[in-house]
Amino acid sequence: MKCGLSLNVNETLQSIVEKSIASETCGLDYLWIADLPDQLYAPVVASKVASRTRRIRIGVGLMSVFLHAPRHLAMAMDALCNAYGDRFDMCIGVGDVQQLKHVGVHVEAIRNLPSRVLESKRKISSYLRKRGVDAQIWLGAQGPKMLGIAKRFDGVLLNYSKPTMIEWAIAEGHLMRKQGVKIGIYPPSYVYVKLRPDMLPLAKISSSVVALGAPRAVLQRFGLYEGLCRAKELVEAGSSIDAIVNLVPDSVLEDFSATMQATDLPGYVDSLGRLGVTHVVFAYPQNYSVDTIRELKEALDLASRPPH
Numbered sequence: 001m002k003c004g005l006s007l008n009v010n011e012t013l014q015s016i017v018e019k020s021i022a023s024e025t026c027g028l029d030y031l032w033i034a035d036l037p038d039q040l041y042a043p044v045v046a047s048k049v050a051s052r053t054r055r056i057r058i059g060v061g062l063m064s065v066f067l068h069a070p071r072h073l074a075m076a077m078d079a080l081c082n083a084y085g086d087r088f089d090m091c092i093g094v095g096d097v098q099q100l101k102h103v104g105v106h107v108e109a110i111r112n113l114p115s116r117v118l119e120s121k122r123k124i125s126s127y128l129r130k131r132g133v134d135a136q137i138w139l140g141a142q143g144p145k146m147l148g149i150a151k152r153f154d155g156v157l158l159n160y161s162k163p164t165m166i167e168w169a170i171a172e173g174h175l176m177r178k179q180g181v182k183i184g185i186y187p188p189s190y191v192y193v194k195l196r197p198d199m200l201p202l203a204k205i206s207s208s209v210v211a212l213g214a215p216r217a218v219l220q221r222f223g224l225y226e227g228l229c230r231a232k233e234l235v236e237a238g239s240s241i242d243a244i245v246n247l248v249p250d251s252v253l254e255d256f257s258a259t260m261q262a263t264d265l266p267g268y269v270d271s272l273g274r275l276g277v278t279h280v281v282f283a284y285p286q287n288y289s290v291d292t293i294r295e296l297k298e299a300l301d302l303a304s305r306p307p308h
Helices: 013-025 041-053 070-084 099-103 113-130 164-172 199-213 218-220 225-237 241-245 254-255 262-275 291-305
Strands: 004-009 032-033 056-062 088-093 137-139 157-159 181-186 189-192 258-261 279-282
Touching: 004 013, 004 157, 004 241, 004 291, 013 088, 013 291, 032 279, 041 056, 041 070, 056 070, 056 137, 070 088, 070 113, 088 113, 113 137, 157 279, 164 262, 189 199, 189 262, 189 291, 199 225, 199 241, 199 254, 199 258, 218 225, 225 241, 258 262, 262 291
Parallel strands: 004 032, 004 279, 032 056, 056 088, 088 137, 137 157, 157 181, 181 279, 189 258
Antiparallel strands: none
């Protein structure tokens, strides 16, 4: 199984580079560089990271196809691969609905979302193929509609952590091993050797954001919608994250984040492997510091040891 780290691009480039170097030194397979409208442009950050690392594979995205034109995304990948070699992937999708709304993109008014995303993928792949660029295109998916097109991509990144949810998503998208689609998960994470209590609120905030952004069909499928109704209303009203998180059940840490002791990670990774998961991306707050990245490395070393 390939294991990687997500990097937030709301930090300084110096901090991002330091964490990238630490991730490569720790032997992680991947870095995924997020992209949001109010943060640094992910391909620019990817270029800086690639210039300071040698081996680690770099994923760019999730890039919203409603914020970035397919040709621009393809040209960015072409430029990165020409400059630093074929060690880049891209994840595309709809993007964070609330973040897009802040810059005037109202996803709820766009018809045929899956078809639009799939057409963007076709254009990007066609451009890269003509340029001889070897980059894989992943889909970021949560709900049934996006899962329905996932098998048309090289891989899919699921914003889930709970095995029952992952199993449902794999079945919903018909993403069995024989399909040849890489299956990855991209949950908020805090895997620790020694618990730092100040990290738990960060994990709660991050998992709450993911839960509140999940499609209604998914929340209803797992009996979570009613418990999140009031918090979702506050999201729509533009309330502060602190007020919103206080209304989110603590159980979201289990449902939408990989928060656990290092000794629990081997069993968790094993359960993911049995489901067919091939990639795990540990997202914020696992990337909080170089120390939390090193703790992840210790935990992954435990997971890779053969049982006695």
